[in-house]
Structure formats: C-alpha cells, structure tokens
Amino acid sequence: MGGTDRPLGPADADGLTPLVEEAGWNQTPADWRLILGAGRGVGAVGPDGRVVGTAAGLPLGGATWVCMVLVSAAHRGRGVATRLTRAVLDAAGGPAALDATEFGRPVYHRLGFRDLYPLTRWRLDPVAQPSSVVRQGAQPRTVVRRAGDLPAVVAFDQARTGLDRTPILADLVARAPELAFAAEAGRRVTGFVLGRPGRVATQVGPVVADDPDTALGLLRRAVTAVRGPVFVDVPDAHTGMAGWLAAHGGTRQRNFVRMALGDVGTLADPSLVSAVAGPDLG
Numbered sequence: 001m002g003g004t005d006r007p008l009g010p011a012d013a014d015g016l017t018p019l020v021e022e023a024g025w026n027q028t029p030a031d032w033r034l035i036l037g038a039g040r041g042v043g044a045v046g047p048d049g050r051v052v053g054t055a056a057g058l059p060l061g062g063a064t065w066v067c068m069v070l071v072s073a074a075h076r077g078r079g080v081a082t083r084l085t086r087a088v089l090d091a092a093g094g095p096a097a098l099d100a101t102e103f104g105r106p107v108y109h110r111l112g113f114r115d116l117y118p119l120t121r122w123r124l125d126p127v128a129q130p131s132s133v134v135r136q137g138a139q140p141r142t143v144v145r146r147a148g149d150l151p152a153v154v155a156f157d158q159a160r161t162g163l164d165r166t167p168i169l170a171d172l173v174a175r176a177p178e179l180a181f182a183a184e185a186g187r188r189v190t191g192f193v194l195g196r197p198g199r200v201a202t203q204v205g206p207v208v209a210d211d212p213d214t215a216l217g218l219l220r221r222a223v224t225a226v227r228g229p230v231f232v233d234v235p236d237a238h239t240g241m242a243g244w245l246a247a248h249g250g251t252r253q254r255n256f257v258r259m260a261l262g263d264v265g266t267l268a269d270p271s272l273v274s275a276v277a278g279p280d281l282g
C-alpha cells in the first residue's frame with residue numbers, strides 16, 4: 001500500500017489519543033508530547049485525514065528507541081507498521097532497540113531485529129499494597145528521599161546504564177515529582193525511581209539501582225505514593241522484583257521482548273535496569 005505519511009510533532013499529541021485508546025495502551029497526551037518533542041514521529045494518514053498509524057524514535061545516546069508502533073485495526077495487515085518503522089529506522093540511521101508486544105515482534109523480525117530478553121508488565125492494585133510491607137526500607141544504611149537533584153540522578157543513570165536520556169528523566173521528574181525518589185548511601189546516589197500518570201494505571205519506572213535490595217526499596221517507596229493501579233515493566237532476569245510483586249498481589253499483564261537491530265550496547269543487558277521506563281520510553 002502506498003499511503004500518505006507525514007511527520008508528527010508535539011502539536012499532534014491530543015489527536016493521537018483515539019489510537020492509544022483503541023489499543024488499550026496507557027499513554028497520555030503528555031507522553032506523546034515528550035516522545036514527539038525529544039524524538040521523531042511519523043504518522044500514516046487515512047482517507048479522512050486522520051492519523052491511522054504511528055511509529056516514533058527516541059534518541060537514547062548510542063541507539064534509537066523505537067516506540068509507539070500502532071496501527072488502527074481497520075488498517076492492519078497492509079504493511080503500514082512495516083513502512084512507518086522503516087522510516088523511523090532510516091531517519092535514525094544507527095542501531096535501534098525496542099520492547100515488542102507479541103503483535104509487533106514478527107514485524108520487527110522481518111526488519112532484521114533479533115530477540116534479546118523477556119520482560120513482564122506487572123499490575124499492582126491498591127489493595128495489593130499493604131503499607132506495612134511497602135514501608136520496609138532498602139538496606140539499613142541507604143536513605144531513600146525525594147529525587148530533588150536531577151543532575152545527580154542523570155549522572156547516576158548515565159554511569160550505570162550508559163544511556164543519555166536527560167530530556168526523558170527531566171520530563172518524568174517534572175510530571176510526577178511525588179513518584180521521584182533517590183537512594184543515597186553517604187552522599188552518593190545508589191539508585192532512583194521515577195514514574196508518571198497513565199491513561200489506565202500509573203507507570204512506575206525506570207528503577208535503576210546499584211543492587212537488587214536498593215531497587216526493591218525504591219519500588220516499594222514509589223508504589224506507596226500511588227493511590228490507583230500501578231504498572232511496572234520488569235526484565236524477567238530481576239527475579240527479586242518479580243518475586244516481591246507476585247507476593248504482594250501483583251499480576252502479570254503481558255509480556256514484552258527486548259529486541260535490537262545492530263549493536264545497542266548496554267540496552268542489551270537486562271541486569272542494568274531493574275524496571276524499564278516503559279515500552280514507549282525505553
């Protein structure tokens with residue numbers, strides 16, 4: 001199918017909500033504004049002028065994060081997602097990574113992506129968050145406090161994950177300061193958690209920490225600050241996180257597979273990030 005494609009910008013954010021709702025996804029217009037402002041998006045225009053398919057790429061340092069590959073049901077199976085994803089890859093020109101749903105995975109395989117590792121989306125509901133358990137802190141000498149110092153969080157993130165994602169972290173801290181916590185040992189940052197409101201549930205992530213106990217302490221702290229349902233996307237390799245979520249009423253919502261095209265460096269290593277920012281932000 002030929003079809004008309006056009007670049008998407010932050011001004012398109014509000015108009016893309018129907019696509020997200022149709023798919024049952026969690027993004028809000030604020031998420032689209034971040035992605036289309038910090039990254040680059042392309043949309044397929046339907047016969048009535050509305051956008052019926054999207055794909056976007058976010059620069060994360062050495063690689064592009066491919067996200068928001070979404071096609072309205074009536075327009076699927078005609079090569080729209082393949083075409084839009086290829087456009088994002090061509091514009092980016094280097095290695096790329098993404099977290100694929102079961103629907104997207106065959107499309108990406110055909111584009112040359114390979115599987116890296118599995119992740120699970122966990123859902124926690126308010127009744128599943130007993131505050132007595134959640135209040136148990138991280139390690140005894142670790143202090144978890146509000147992440148007021150963005151440069152320290154960005155520096156820690158870059159050192160641990162090798163990613164350069166300052167605009168994303170800054171946006172999350174600004175949008176949900178009540179979910180932003182940093183762990184400190186002495187005066188040194190040893191981990192952080194950020195989050196954001198979603199259409200369906202509050203997304204908690206990324207959780208990045210020096211060790212699993214600190215990561216768990218951060219997750220607990222952020223989850224306690226949320227009133228409604230929570231989504232958290234955890235690489236399956238983090239068995240401690242998964243075990244804690246399962247023990248506290250968390251349910252597995254869906255699976256993702258991290259995939260890569262080319263050498264994506266640290267994005268291929270599931271040990272570095274205890275919970276990802278989400279399939280849309282990497």
Ligand SMILES: CC(C)(COP(=O)(O)OP(=O)(O)OC[C@H]1O[C@@H](n2cnc3c(N)ncnc32)[C@H](O)[C@@H]1OP(=O)(O)O)[C@@H](O)C(=O)NCCC(=O)NCCS
Nearest residue numbers: 001069070071076077078079080081082100101103104106
């Ligand atoms: C995943 C998704 C984006 C795919 O969109 P799509 O536009 O249907 O994808 P494509 O048309 O490019 O590829 C799908 C199929 O159509 C086939 N196809 C490609 N070009 C075609 C063409 N010109 N004519 C007919 N069929 C074509 C592809 O070979 C593919 O075949 P398959 O069924 O064997 O996989 C869409 O199903 C969707 O939005 N799903 C829900 C959201 C989601 O999970 N997104 C992925 C996030 S990682």
